[in-house]
Amino acid sequence: MTDCVLGVDLGTSAVKVSAVTKAGEIIAQEGMDFPLRQPKPGYAEQDPEDWVSATTVAIVRLILNDQLKPEQIKGISYSGQMHGLVLLDADNQVLRPAMLWNDTRSTKQREEIMAKMGDRFIEITHNQPLEGFTLPKLLWVKENQPEIFAKAKTMLLPKDYLRFRMTGNLAIDYSDATGTVMLDVDKQVWSQEILDAFDIPASLCPPLVRSIDNTGNIDDWYAQYSGLSTETVTFGGGADNACGAVGAGIDSPTKVLSSIGTSGVILKYEPQKETNYNGVLQYEDHAIPDAFYSMGVTLAAGFSLSWFKKTFAADEDFTAVVESAAQSTVGANGLLFAPYIVGERAPYADADIRGSFIGIDGIHQRHDFVRAVLEGIIFSFRDLMDEYEAKGSRFDTVVSIGGGAKSPLWQQIQANIFNTKVVSLKNEQGPGLGAAMLAAVGLGWFKSVSECTKVFVKFKDVFLPRANDVAKYRKLHDIYKQIYPSTKEITHELVAYRRENGEE
Ligand SMILES: Nc1ncnc2c1ncn2[C@@H]1O[C@H](COP(=O)(O)OP(=O)(O)O)[C@@H](O)[C@H]1O
Ligand SMILES: O=C(CO)[C@@H](O)[C@H](O)COP(=O)(O)O
Structure with missing residues (x-):
């Protein structure tokens, strides 16, 4: 019987639990989907109980x-x-459905924060x-x-709620705490200045822990519910992107996730906390002690593809639909897609922008639309790469993770659009593997995350840029960049129209 650790990857569409040995071998994996509720445009909610039930089903299956x-x-x-x-x-009962990262209903509050604190907030x-x-x-x-709000006594993030239900202990790690935008990054404490400015009781904020810190044993209740041991x-x-970076071996500023x-995320390792992108790119505490990372986020990456599949190819196999894009051409026979279907975060922080297909022609077939979706998502990643390159970053390797990394075609498209080598992981469980690594380091199996990386992180395929396609994609990206400014006003008017007609 080999000792193992479990890495729980609580995503937006599903939870995946991986059992990993000291040698970094994944010996078993189980998962379960849960629903995302979008009762109104801009809303995205989940029932925290679904996370607990789905994780427990995965553990019971293991x-x-x-x-x-x-x-x-x-x-x-x-x-x-x-x-x-x-x-x-006060009794640690959930007060309302969780409002997720892709819920954009709070534009008014965002503006109020900036009006009150401005640059000081950043x-x-x-x-x-x-x-x-x-x-x-x-x-x-x-x-x-x-x-x-009056009844609220504790604020937690998704994985912290799950951990609370398994242990009875309330805590949040630093990488998720930065994502609340209530942490003073330089001082590494909850910002009293922000709490005071918005009249938020400090008691709402749970104790801060490091990603590798012991947060308690499985409690009696959860041991009985799941079959786990209280030992x-x-x-x-940590935050999924921090764990994704750990599991993908992003340990220097020349590798990009x-x-x-x-x-969708383009993420860079940052060795020092003084770096500040002034909010154009996100800046977060890492799951690696005393390290940081920055990233740009495309709100609807895999979500755009899943939306397309659900809407136009509901009964077909996912992989077959994705691979049908190979029947199209570089540039999808002159069709472009902008993936702003739930608004966008970076480089355009705009909750009311919406997506578009541009250049629809009578010759286009469904596989051209699929190709345009795959390419449009990576063009939006290219925009993020451009932000980094404009600030002097140079990358020699892109490590590709997430559900989208299941497609070799999509990884080749990435290599061509980024004009950089793309590598995939042997165990495509980036965030789950990263979580398992944090447990392995926490247990003392390894002295540090970097020691653990040497054993756990293994690369698989390499996709090299193809010069002809790189040149074509460069031209296409120049055209793509015109979509945001050209469609901003029109799509804002359409969102306003829906609001006026009671749809929002
Ligand atoms: N066979 C496939 N090829 C390419 N992309 C896929 C495939 N299957 C799923 N995906 C994409 O992966 C995304 C989910 O990725 P995942 O990393 O599991 O997400 P999350 O952690 O947000 O739940 C889906 O939105 C879908 O677009
Ligand atoms: O909001 C962000 C990062 O700031 C998202 O990346 C969420 O963390 C959700 O991740 P996935 O479910 O897409 O992995």
Whole structure:
């Protein structure tokens, strides 16, 4: 019986739990989907109980289907979808559905924060108060559901709620705390100045822990519910992008992470906290102690593809639909797609922009639309790369993770659009593997995250840029860049039209 740790990857579409040995071998994996509710345009909510149930089903399957022995599981850590607001009352009961990272209803609150604190806010948090982050959501609840805010005693993020249900302990790790935009990044404490400015009780903020810190054993209740042992220790864990970077071996500023999950992320390792992109790119504490990372986020990356598939190819196999893009050409026979279907975060912080297909022609077939979706998502990543390159960053390797990394065609498109080598991981479980690594380091199996990286992170395929395609994509990206300014006014008017007609 080999000792192992569990890495719990609490995503937006599903939870995946990986059992990993000291040698970095994934010996079993189980997962379960859960729904995302979008009751109104701009809203995105989940029931925190769904996270607990789905994670428990995955753990029970590991024990029953995969024959893991509870005593074998020495430690558990977590990777979580970021920024989501979970509010608990005095009895630690959930007060309302969680408002997620892609919920953009809080534009008014975002503007109020900037009007009140302006640049000082960015100085403290190294971020703008965008709709997706936790503070504007908290202020939305304060303003629109005052009876709920009055009862709120604790604020947690998604994976911290899950850990609380497994241990009974309240905590948040630094990487998720930066994503609330309530942490003073330079001082590494909750910002009293921000709490005072918006009249938020400091008691709402849970204790801060490091990602590798012991956060308590599995408690009696959860041991009975799941079959786990109370001997199993939990560790802080981190934001999914921090864990994705750990699991992908992003340990120097010349490697860049490209993650296609529900959202899309271009992420860079930052060795020092003094760096400040003035909120154009996000700046976060890492899950690696005393390290940081920056990133740009495309709100609807995998989500755009999933939307397309659900709407136009509901009964077909996902991989087959994606691979049909190979029947099209570079540039999708002159069709472009802008993936702003739930608004955008970077480089355009605009909750009311909406997506478009540009250049639809009578010759286009469905596979051209699929290709345009794949390419449009990577053009939006290219915009983020351009932000970095404009500030002097140079990357020699892109590590590709997330559900989108299942497609070799999509990875080749990335290599061509980035004009950089793209590598995939042997165990395509970036965030889940990163979470398992934090438990392995927390248990003392390794002296540091970098020691663990040497054993756990293994690369698989390499995709090199093809010169002809690189040149074509460069021209196409110049055209793509015109879509945002050209469609901004029109799509804002359409969103306003829906609001006037009671749809929002
Ligand atoms: N076979 C596939 N090829 C390419 N992309 C895929 C495939 N299957 C799923 N995806 C994409 O992966 C995304 C989910 O990625 P994942 O990393 O699991 O997301 P999350 O962590 O946000 O739940 C989906 O939105 C979908 O677009
Ligand atoms: O909002 C962000 C990062 O700031 C998102 O990246 C979320 O953390 C959700 O991640 P996925 O479910 O797409 O992995």
